[in-house]
Amino acid sequence: MMHSFFQVVYTTLQAVATAIFHPWFLIVIYLMYKMYKKNGDMEVETLLFMRQKISNKMVQSILSGILIGIGASILLVVIGFPIHLSEYMVFLLPVAILLAMINFRYLCFSYAGGILGILSFIFQGQMFLGYKLPDMNMDIPGIIALVGILHFMESLLILLEGADDSIPIIIKKEGKFASAYMMQKYWPLPFALLVMEVMTAVPQGSIEMPDWWPLMKNIIDNPGGVLVYSIYPITAVLGYGDIAVSTTPEQKSRRTALSLMAYSLFLLVTAIFAPNRIWLQGLGVILMPLLHEILIVQGQKRERYSKPLYVYPDKGVRVLDLKPEGLGEKLGLRRGDVILKINGTEIENYLHMKAILNNYFTFLWVDILGIDGKHRCIEHQAYPSGVNDLGIIPLIEEPLAVYRLENMESVGLFRMFSGKK
Template structure:
């Protein structure tokens, strides 16, 4: 069975749809790169490197998800996703974050349960949503903190704080089981245990035959981090999402033989997912922001890749107290030290855990012209402040209102 899964999974790489999704991922990273150039003056990671990393982690996550789908016997039908995709796109017009199968899948399942149409395998659809989010949690844990974009954002109290916009995208091939109703097959089948599949569609018997189909999806992770480092935030987000996905998969298993549990799973998918988002926002709104100006020294918001600060080991959130023994309390103080182009520097720092450290760096051949640091501004307003992007419908409404207002 394992070899059959791997062999079937490898066929995903020759599907044109997979490479269309890769192209979409590339376009997203190109947009991120243009933002980095505007903010940092350079690109942290080449677009090609980002896309290759996303393909690697996407294939890894998809393979794990495919094993779960097949070994648990999560069975789909050919109609469920046909209703979910259009609704997901429609919900995206209300808010971009609603482009998620948790919302569309839950709504479609509830409509099917209440009205009897469309006829779909609710348990199978909810299990698929759970497995997709399980894969997403794995990818966020391994890869979610990368491609961070430093930002400044205005909080509800009017204060402006620094932070990061985390954005990662992955092309995901995934194997799905579909009940085969065609001509009798002679050979080429793999026997399965009596308990399999765990989630059965109506009409499935011990003699039923299933085929494995390749599906292609895209997963994305977006988050705003103000109160902790990107690494810590991605880990905590991944753990919460993992808990959500496990609960949804377990509910789906019970829903295979219980109408009441079908309702429970269909309700939990959108409500549970929305609760995760609201809880994350609550943490950011109520938590103590990390990237604010300190009373003494200058706080690091971001370091440029392979720059002197990065090579020394400086990280976001660190507070620089002294450079070569000279106190720094403004960017102009830092520029005064670097104006001399020293060949050797030592930097006294307090890290995010409150530990005082000293970092050293030397360049005797060329001298050190800059540290490669984006600081949290002190006593000045940042040059850029971001806010949550409005939905397509909100932008359309604003354009119509502005046009009518001019007449």
């Protein structure tokens, strides 16, 4: 049995490697580059610099996607979530990319899978006005399971990396400026699918698996031959887009990850019980995109109508971001902090703070109000040169760029590529 397990793992790794060198993987990498470049331009508009090179973001995302793809592939093949692969399954990624031209959040197999699933119910080889319609014959439980699997992997990536490198933006609510943080992460996902096919005999070199395997059974009625399971390489893309207005990016991404995890588990349970139950397959195809849309829209409404967490203060200076390797990072300043006093002098605004720092204090103590409502004091000695810059990017009263949340929520790939604001 242990020998069979290592054979399965080895074959799975081969399939993942094949997916990495597939042309679709390169297309996904190109789309990721375009989207990260667009986000970098937005970061420069707000901060006047880019904190991390696009190449570094790309490498991190690619490695994370590959590692999650490998781990999930091994787990899913060993447990046994098979899919009956039809020729129309290849349209999942192209349909998802076409939908993303309208809105980035549609770059998701839940919408593409829902569309193909509904079409599979409609097109069953029947005659219509003298023409024979195609028989799509798609594995609906397999599609539901695939979407559930992908979203479970996405939830893990969001939980681990969703809040990393969030981009500060300035918004205006109720006549006051506030800062928000936009999370935009993309992961190319090469992974292996367990595919079933009907053959007249078991091919040579097959691996014998235990009786309980696979977990999902009875997907094909009366196959008329021997069911053989093989491992098939596939490429997908996972994207996370969110805006933290009323919470921190870490809290927002954690909430989103847990919601997606619950959604994915619901789909996987539905997929397990869906074979031979047409009504459950139809319900799953409808709920798959509907529940995903509800999760996103509810999150957007919550942020749009809630009170901003990072409002422009009546007194003091709100830290929008920190300069890389600047004094603020060394002192332990954090995004959202409000600098209240410097050496006992109350700060009115950013210009007032700059005037105070022009004294080049050799010893500095800074009173700060954290985003958690707690006060703290930071001390720093800079003898003999003194300090005149805390290394922060402040939330100023007249920002250079102000964004509307409604516009941020409806960005499509077409708009990204066309360069429209």
